[in-house]
Amino acid sequence: MEKSLDLINARIRDGTARVITADEMPGIVDELGEEGALAEVDVVTTGTFGAMCSSGAFFNFGHADPPIRMERVWLNDVEAYAGIAAVDAYLGATEEANTKDRLYGGAHVLEDLVSGSTVELRATSRGTDCYPRRSITTELLLDDMNQAIMLNPRNSYQRYNAASNSTDRALNTYMGTLLPRCGNVTYSGAGTLSPLANDPGFRVIGSGVPIFLAGGEGMIVGEGTQHSAGGGFGTLMVTGDMKQMRQEFLRAAVMNGYGVTLYLGIGVPIPVLDTGIVRSTAVRDEEIMTSIIDYGTPRRDRPSLATVSYADLKSGSVEIGGERIRTSSLSSYRRARAVAVELKDWIERGKMELFLPTRRIDPAKRSRPMRETAITPRVRDIMNRQVISITEDEEIRVAAKRLLKDETNHLPILDGNGTLVGIITTYDVSKAVVTDGRLRQVKDIMTRNVIKTTPDEPVDVAAQKLKQNNISALPVVDAANRVVGILSAIDLGKLFGGRWQR
Amino acid sequence: MKLLLAFTRKGKADPGREPVIARVVKETGVLINVEKANIDSMAGEVLIDVPDADAALVRRHLEEMGVAVRVMENAIIRDEDECVDCGACISVCPQEVFSFDAEWRLCVDSKRCVLCGKCIRACPHSALSQQG
Numbered sequence: 001m002e003k004s005l006d007l008i009n010a011r012i013r014d015g016t017a018r019v020i021t022a023d024e025m026p027g028i029v030d031e032l033g034e035e036g037a038l039a040e041v042d043v044v045t046t047g048t049f050g051a052m053c054s055s056g057a058f059f060n061f062g063h064a065d066p067p068i069r070m071e072r073v074w075l076n077d078v079e080a081y082a083g084i085a086a087v088d089a090y091l092g093a094t095e096e097a098n099t100k101d102r103l104y105g106g107a108h109v110l111e112d113l114v115s116g117s118t119v120e121l122r123a124t125s126r127g128t129d130c131y132p133r134r135s136i137t138t139e140l141l142l143d144d145m146n147q148a149i150m151l152n153p154r155n156s157y158q159r160y161n162a163a164s165n166s167t168d169r170a171l172n173t174y175m176g177t178l179l180p181r182c183g184n185v186t187y188s189g190a191g192t193l194s195p196l197a198n199d200p201g202f203r204v205i206g207s208g209v210p211i212f213l214a215g216g217e218g219m220i221v222g223e224g225t226q227h228s229a230g231g232g233f234g235t236l237m238v239t240g241d242m243k244q245m246r247q248e249f250l251r252a253a254v255m256n257g258y259g260v261t262l263y264l265g266i267g268v269p270i271p272v273l274d275t276g277i278v279r280s281t282a283v284r285d286e287e288i289m290t291s292i293i294d295y296g297t298p299r300r301d302r303p304s305l306a307t308v309s310y311a312d313l314k315s316g317s318v319e320i321g322g323e324r325i326r327t328s329s330l331s332s333y334r335r336a337r338a339v340a341v342e343l344k345d346w347i348e349r350g351k352m353e354l355f356l357p358t359r360r361i362d363p364a365k366r367s368r369p370m371r372e373t374a375i376t377p378r379v380r381d382i383m384n385r386q387v388i389s390i391t392e393d394e395e396i397r398v399a400a401k402r403l404l405k406d407e408t409n410h411l412p413i414l415d416g417n418g419t420l421v422g423i424i425t426t427y428d429v430s431k432a433v434v435t436d437g438r439l440r441q442v443k444d445i446m447t448r449n450v451i452k453t454t455p456d457e458p459v460d461v462a463a464q465k466l467k468q469n470n471i472s473a474l475p476v477v478d479a480a481n482r483v484v485g486i487l488s489a490i491d492l493g494k495l496f497g498g499r500w501q502r
Numbered sequence: 503m504k505l506l507l508a509f510t511r512k513g514k515a516d517p518g519r520e521p522v523i524a525r526v527v528k529e530t531g532v533l534i535n536v537e538k539a540n541i542d543s544m545a546g547e548v549l550i551d552v553p554d555a556d557a558a559l560v561r562r563h564l565e566e567m568g569v570a571v572r573v574m575e576n577a578i579i580r581d582e583d584e585c586v587d588c589g590a591c592i593s594v595c596p597q598e599v600f601s602f603d604a605e606w607r608l609c610v611d612s613k614r615c616v617l618c619g620k621c622i623r624a625c626p627h628s629a630l631s632q633q634g
């Protein structure tokens with residue numbers, strides 16, 4: 001059996017359509033079977049509510065008198081992109097104001113507008129014959145603007161990697177606070193309620209499809225930026241009229257140590273046309289898998305610590321390497337459900353009819369990493385290969401002499417096989433001298449937990465290690481932990497003369 | 503019940519130089535659980551947990567020794583308008599103060615809080631604050 005969209009819309013119009021939320025579908029299919037569920041259910045509503053950094057809005061402010069061709073635009077001191085028409089601007093959610101004492105950004109401006117607060121518009125121009133005015137400052141409400149069109153390049157991820165951190169230091173990331181030594185796991189996404197998880201083949205989710213966007217009626221533009229549905233990471237570009245939106249589903253947020261983002265509620269209604277759609281909307285949290293990624297590796301390809309399902313993540317704890325680790329959701333399942341429930345109500349009341357995509361989204365597309373034409377400098381390009389080292393049984397006096405003779409401040413300490421076991425600095429030696437000579441050998445004063453780097457590590461990553469640990473040199477080790485060089489703050493200077501270029 | 507104690511240790515005779523907690527335990531026989539202590543050269547702050555029934559007695563003894571005592575009823579305060587029930591606070595808390603109920607609403611058991619402040623920084627919506 002198949003069901004036509006016309007039939008579903010006719011039922012929506014006469015108020016007889018059976019609409020359910022996506023979390024109810026698995027139970028209905030268990031009870032009635034796929035054919036039974038197809039006969040019973042007309043529409044499945046989905047919902048998600050979480051951080052969606054790639055969001056923003058186009059504004060048209062109307063013309064002032066005398067008129068101005070706005071070249072730079074600020075809304076509450078947050079700069080908007082004004083390289084479009086005279087009184088148009090695009091405000092991105094993550095753009096931050098640098099004049100406020102607290103973190104305030106584009107997302108806060110969007111929330112302030114939706115909540116009915118006034119926002120200060122400031123703009124400058126060089127002045128032209130047709131637009132003589134050079135500056136303007138005015139207070140605006142959302143209703144004062146001709147248009148406030150939200151257009152979000154990348155929203156509603158199909159699923160998202162969960163995050164943990166194997167290093168010894170707490171990390172502040174866009175995935176929230178990650179405690180040291182895998183002390184917690186954070187994740188995002190609504191699992192069974194998530195829009196794209198309910199139509200991974202993009203059969204009915206595509207361009208032109210009406211959606212719930214932050215409390216207003218929105219629409220899918222098409223595939224989102226970085227859309228990679230082939231790998232399970234599809235995204236959507238969506239749009240909607242901000243004047244219909246509500247603060248309940250549009251909230252500015254600050255990820256500690258990372259920056260501003262926008263929490264948004266998005267729901268997509270799915271017409272149940274055939275058993276294929278019955279199956280895809282019956283997806284359970286147990287079947288939606290994701291990887292826990294180690295954000296302790298500051299590289300594009302971060303290692304995966306474990307593969308888990310959204311059911312595992314939602315249970316409150318997951319297992320990594322035999323240990324139970326508590327999980328935190330960054331998105332709100334409660335509010336995701338509120339999105340799906342409200343969308344269901346719209347359709348039951350005939351407020352929204354459904355449409356099929358006017359253009360399909362590619363379900364097999366994969367996004368590629370950046371093609372980099374400039375060579376990223378690696379540690380091997382600038383490190384000092386003349387390593388002065390010492391063994392741990394030597395006397396501190398010997399170490400002091402070696403530091404002096406070679407005019408260096410850092411001595412890596414090696415064992416008999418040439419592997420790195422510690423490091424001492426001129427500071428450690430000075431300290432030993434003032435402590436009445438009780439300490440005799442290098443091993444008494446060396447730092448055993450050495451912060452180190454490798455020859456192929458990007459210099460940016462090594463420089464970040466120096467800064468975070470407040471140190472001035474890193475031993476460079478190979479895979480066998482043998483010292484092959486040393487990278488000091490002085491070596492970083494080589495980058496500026498262009499000398500590292502090969 | 504949680505009590506937040508504050509004392510100075512500037513002078514030699516200040517309460518911060520004395521074994522005040524040990525003395526209260528000895529004098530009253532009440533078992534005191536020290537949950538957090540922050541003591542530097544000039545002043546100190548200690549969070550203790552005592553049985554509700556003994557709180558008034560412990561408080562009186564401490565105050566007699568010159569320690570300022572504050573009852574921490576709701577150590578951590580959640581702003582319900584700002585909170586979106588995301589749960590970012592749940593896994594950063596060492597005391598398991600936060601949890602979800604069956605409706606995925608965030609529940610706060612502030613009696614367990616030891617005022618470490620991790621959740622306040624981790625909350626993306628600035629919805630958590632410490633009792634002022």
